Amino acid sequence: NAGVTQTPKFQVLKTGQSMTLQCAQDMNHEYMSWYRQDPGMGLRLIHYSVGAGITDQGEVPNGYNVSRSTTEDFPLRLLSAAPSQTSVYFCASKTGGYEQYFGPGTRLTVT
């Protein structure tokens, strides 16, 4: 199993550009989530999904969209990138009330 994969690993955007961060898991996990990590802030939940077709907002959803058309994939879309969205983005998945498995992260810089 590949676990949780994320692409790209690094990305530089200009303010106003849009892009999609990809996340996929091959563990048949129902629950998937996106976090952003900023220095001193820990990991903050952006959006999450409890299954295909179901998504919900987390703590910091503004400026981000998600969709979950399949169990495996959970892409995160930045609609109009802003410098405040410069961060490291992690995708995670889990089953039931157990541990979350994290992807390797995407390091995004918005200039």
Place this chain on the structure above:
Amino acid sequence: GQQVMQIPQYQHVQEGEDFTTYCNSSTTLSNIQWYKQRPGGHPVFLIQLVKSGEVKKQKRLTFQFGEAKKNSSLHITATQTTDVGTYFCAGPLGGNQFYFGTGTSLTVIP
């Protein structure tokens, strides 16, 4: 705002010294998890605590869940350079939302 707080934010210890990080939630948690993130890496699950007052050990690591299930601690005995990283607690708040603490960054000086 941040609903799960951790202290301290940073800790520098000499190799061989002990280390403790504390996690406090604004609400009662059904369970609490601990993760470790090595520099440049991603969070990796360490353990889950479920019961009030629960204590679990993993070699030199001791995890406790408070009686009120609103706080937790991680204690490392005789730190080693391999313990370097950031330690996060995390718990379910508001149904399916899983919140992470602010993390404690541990530096071990050889």
